[in-house]
Amino acid sequence: xxxxxxxxxxxxxxxxxxxxxxxxxxxxxxxxxxxxxxxxxxxxxxxxxxxxxxxxxxxxxxxxxxxxxxxxxxxxxxxxxxxxxxxxxxxxxxxxxxxxxxxxxxxxxxxxxxxxxxxxxxxxxxxxxxxxxxxxxxxxxxxxxxxxxxxxxxxxxxxxxxxxxxxxxxxxxxxxxxxxxxxxxxxxxxxxxxxxxxxxxxxxxxxxxxxxxxxxxxxxxxxxxxxxxxxxxxxxxxxxxxxxxxxxxxxxxxxxxxx
Amino acid sequence: xxxxxxxxxxxxxxxxxxxxxxxxxxxxxxxxxxxxxxxxxxxxxxxxxxxxxxxxxxxxxxxxxxxxxxxxxxxxxxxxxxxxxxxxxxxxxxxxxxxxxxxxxxxxxxxxxxxxxxxxxxxxxxxxxxxxxxxxxxxxxxxxxxxxxxxxxxxxxxxxxxxxxxxxxxxxxxxxxxxxxxxxxxxxxxxxxxxxxxxxxxxxxxxxxxxxxxxxxxxxxxxxxxxxxxxxxxxxxxxxxxxxxxxxxxxxxxxxxxxxxxxxxxxxxxxxxxxxxxxxxxxxxxxxxxxxxxxxxxxxxxxxxxxxxxxxxxxxxxxxxxxxxxxxxxxxxxxxxxxxxxxxxxxxxxxxxxxxxxxxxxxxxxxxxxxxxxxxxxxxxx
Numbered sequence: 001x002x003x004x005x006x007x008x009x010x011x012x013x014x015x016x017x018x019x020x021x022x023x024x025x026x027x028x029x030x031x032x033x034x035x036x037x038x039x040x041x042x043x044x045x046x047x048x049x050x051x052x053x054x055x056x057x058x059x060x061x062x063x064x065x066x067x068x069x070x071x072x073x074x075x076x077x078x079x080x081x082x083x084x085x086x087x088x089x090x091x092x093x094x095x096x097x098x099x100x101x102x103x104x105x106x107x108x109x110x111x112x113x114x115x116x117x118x119x120x121x122x123x124x125x126x127x128x129x130x131x132x133x134x135x136x137x138x139x140x141x142x143x144x145x146x147x148x149x150x151x152x153x154x155x156x157x158x159x160x161x162x163x164x165x166x167x168x169x170x171x172x173x174x175x176x177x178x179x180x181x182x183x184x185x186x187x188x189x190x191x192x193x194x195x196x197x198x199x200x201x202x203x204x205x206x207x208x209x210x211x212x213x214x215x216x217x218x219x220x221x222x223x224x225x226x227x228x229x230x231x232x233x234x235x236x237x238x239x240x241x242x243x244x245x246x247x248x249x250x251x252x253x254x255x256x257x258x259x
Numbered sequence: 260x261x262x263x264x265x266x267x268x269x270x271x272x273x274x275x276x277x278x279x280x281x282x283x284x285x286x287x288x289x290x291x292x293x294x295x296x297x298x299x300x301x302x303x304x305x306x307x308x309x310x311x312x313x314x315x316x317x318x319x320x321x322x323x324x325x326x327x328x329x330x331x332x333x334x335x336x337x338x339x340x341x342x343x344x345x346x347x348x349x350x351x352x353x354x355x356x357x358x359x360x361x362x363x364x365x366x367x368x369x370x371x372x373x374x375x376x377x378x379x380x381x382x383x384x385x386x387x388x389x390x391x392x393x394x395x396x397x398x399x400x401x402x403x404x405x406x407x408x409x410x411x412x413x414x415x416x417x418x419x420x421x422x423x424x425x426x427x428x429x430x431x432x433x434x435x436x437x438x439x440x441x442x443x444x445x446x447x448x449x450x451x452x453x454x455x456x457x458x459x460x461x462x463x464x465x466x467x468x469x470x471x472x473x474x475x476x477x478x479x480x481x482x483x484x485x486x487x488x489x490x491x492x493x494x495x496x497x498x499x500x501x502x503x504x505x506x507x508x509x510x511x512x513x514x515x516x517x518x519x520x521x522x523x524x525x526x527x528x529x530x531x532x533x534x535x536x537x538x539x540x541x542x543x544x545x546x547x548x549x550x551x552x553x554x555x556x557x558x559x560x561x562x563x564x565x566x567x568x569x570x571x572x573x574x575x576x577x578x579x580x581x582x583x584x585x586x587x588x589x590x591x592x593x594x595x596x597x598x599x600x601x602x603x604x605x606x607x608x609x610x611x612x613x614x615x616x617x618x619x620x621x622x623x624x625x626x627x628x629x630x631x632x633x634x635x636x637x638x639x640x641x
Contacts, residue, residue: 034274071267078271190282191275193309193322193332200268 001056001151001175002112003046006104006130007076009033009068010123023222025095033068035075038119042181044188045149046117047080053151059083059111063103063209065091070204078191078199085111085205095125096216101133106210109138113176115158120144120180131180142178143171149179263559269331272324276332279308280339288340291465292610295457297421298343298465305347306377310336314351314358314500319366320374321354326500326571327562330507334555337511338518341614342465344508346379349417349466352501352622353380356426356442359500360484360493369444373424381422383413383471384494390415391627393428393494394437398473400429405480407443409451409473415621419454419469423447427473428490435488442490444482451476462613499572502622503565506558506578509586509618513551516586516593516611520544523597534596543596547589554582573635580628583618590615 011017012032020027035043043060050056060076060083062069073084087103108116116138121128128144135142149160155172162169163182173179191199235250237243251257265273283301291298305311313329315321324332329351336344357369373380386396398411409429419425424446430439445452455470485493521544524535534540561574590612594601601608619625 067267071271074267075271190278190308191271192307193272193275193313193324194317195309196271196275197268197317197322200271 001049001053001114002059003049003056004059004061004108004111004113004116005039005043005046005076005081006108006116006118006134007035007039007043007060007062007072008100008119008122008124009062009064009072010036010039012036013123017225019223019225024220026223033071035072037123038121038181038183039123040119040188041183041186042117042119043076043079043081044186045181046115047189048186049115049149049151050080053153057082059085059113061085061087061104061107063087063089063100063107065089073204074199074202075191077202077204078196079189080195083111083205084202085207087207088209090209096219097122097125097127097129098133099213099216101130101137102213103209104130105134105137106213107207108134113138115176116140116178118178118180120146120182128180131178135178138176138178140176140178141173142180143173144180145182146171146179147182149181263556265331269328272328273331273335275308276310276335277338279305279310280335284336284339284343288343288465289607289610291340292342292462293464293604295459295464297346297457297467299421301343302346302379303377311347311377312350312354312374313348315354315370315374316358319370321370325562325566326503327559327566329504330558330562333504333507334511334514334558337508338515340465341508341512341611341617342463344511345463345617346418346466348504348508349382350378350380351504352417352497353382353422353424353426355497355500356382356484356493357444359496360442360489361444365444365481365484369424378424379418379422380424380426381416381419381471382497383416383419383425383427385413385415387412387414387470391624394440394491395433396428396430396440397433398427398429399433400431400441400443400478402431402480403477407441407478407480407483409443409445409476409478411473413471413473415458415468416454416471418467419471420457420467422454425452425471426484427471428494429473431487437491438488440490440494441487442484442493443478444484445473445476445478449476449478461616462610463617498623499570499575500565502575502579502628503558503561503571505618505622506554506561506575506582509579509582509615510551510554510558512611512615512618513547513554513582513586513589516590516608516615517544517547517551519608519611520547520593520596527597540596543592547592550585550589554578554585557581573632576623576628576631576635579618579622580625580632583615583625586615586618587612 012034015031018027046058050058058081060081062073069086085107087107118131132142145163146160152159158173235246309322312321313324317323400407400409427443427445432439451474453472458468524540525533527534557578561571561578564574565571593608600606
């Protein structure tokens with residue numbers, strides 16, 4: 001099975017983000033970009049499928065600027081991806097999900113793909129637009145918020161669960177299709193040290209951005225950081241029972257969490 | 260221009276070690292310390308990820324890292340737990356004599372099967388009568404035909420109860436002092452080899468330490484490393500390679516102590532404000548930060564010297580000695596920052612002091628390091 005996984009470099013979770021002068025972009029200076037969250041789960045899913053279906057290959061594809069994009073591709077190779085393609089982003093365009101989807105679709109359409117896996121949304125902007133856009137651009141079915149994905153060899157179909165607010169839906173899907181995965185239900189593995197060393201020397205196919213890919217149709221006007229949190233309130237108490245009683249009173253009478 | 264930046268590869272190695280340390284080791288550090296449990300499940304994962312035989316070349320199944328890269332990893336691991344780190348890196352110490360003194364055939368025969376699976380090895384130099392005076396060791400190796408017969412006792416041997424392979428230093432004639440010392444590789448199943456019971460230790464309690472007795476242990480001549488009488492040089496050159504990562508281990512403990520103290524100082528209130536706003540605490544934190552930074556840079560410099568082919572005896576002794584003294588001091592100041600809470604086992608900093616203490620003692624006590632530093636520094640003046 002040929003599995004393509006789309007990954008995006010996102011700021012490490014502990015990063016303190018700053019808005020760049022002008023207010024329309026985030027300041028990337030000193031920010032560490034990593035393979036994280038939904039994409040990490042998507043890659044783990046691809047590696048599990050590869051291990052269960054003999055002869056499978058995992059091909060990671062990322063669209064973005066240097067050096068962060070190369071770094072997440074190498075991280076994916078260290079985790080077990082067989083091939084990597086980097087679609088180079090012209091400066092300033094990497095943030096738009098539809099532009100990214102067009103760039104990724106261009107790369108994916110030129111390589112074998114029985115399954116295109118993505119995180120259901122990116123760990124930073126959480127737009128969630130790339131998986132459905134890829135489905136449209138590649139003219140194949142797409143599914144989001146997927147968990148418990150497995151391959152049924154007797155039916156030659158994927159089986160999975162789609163979680164919704166109302167409950168769960170069980171689905172089957174043919175090849176090829178695009179699947180956007182839920183986060184952190186499959187305990188992503190850690191790269192082994194020798195594989196990290198090997199990944200540094202692994203080839204990465206570079207693909208220039210398609211000049212015919214139109215730029216974003218929308219751009220954010222300004223970025224704002226969340227307001228600083230107001231101070232926590234300490235409860236004075238002598239016994240745990242007293243602490244609990246005071247907390248319940250505050251939750252009921254002041255925060256009105258319950259009647 | 261000297262370059263203090265890490266390569267992308269080094270950052271990847273450090274990130275991986277950090278992730279392992281924080282997700283696999285740190286959550287169990289307090290429990291293993293309390294119960295003196297040897298967490299095999301964590302060590303097995305460390306082996307699976309390639310963290311256990313860092314210095315063994317890839318051709319023999321190790322990770323093949325230089326000393327600098329080892330230091331990056333060791334500091335991250337020690338940030339989570341000094342004791343676990345000691346057990347994870349003990350193979351580097353025990354296998355280094357084979358790397359330095361073994362023939363190609365011996366490396367192939369000992370290292371390949373060892374590294375191919377989850378195994379521990381132990382470095383057996385120190386004896387009950389002394390560790391610093393290594394030239395005066397008394398474990399005997401008597402030649403009988405194509406075998407040596409080993410008799411004696413080693414003590415404070417890391418991982419000894421769990422080891423499958425021991426590198427052992429014994430003398431063919433005590434009157435020859437260091438010139439009689441000879442190195443051997445001995446498997447666990449050799450008749451007459453018996454590890455003692457786990458020692459009850461002040462710190463590094465997730466690690467295992469015991470005596471190893473040799474009662475008429477027969478070792479084939481082909482398991483001798485180097486020549487008869489060449490063992491002392493192998494032992495000293497081994498320690499030249501492994502001393503610097505102990506500086507990194509101490510730096511990791513010190514960094515953990517600083518991290519805990521800094522975070523605590525921001526949330527602990529006294530006199531109506533966080534204690535981080537009191538100069539007394541600011542000065543403490545500033546001094547701790549200086550010690551940690553200097554310990555790291557000395558360690559990096561020693562590692563860099565060795566990786567460039569230098570002997571690094573002076574640099575590694577300075578790094579190990581300074582970093583371990585710094586670790587004890589910084590852990591002490593972290594406890595002081597926590598006040599009474601710092602003295603309580605419920606908080607993480609008292610463990611750091613107990614773990615830091617050992618770094619001043621093992622792999623060459625700091626008194627010996629200072630002797631070495633003095634000897635090396637006086638050389639140009641003589």
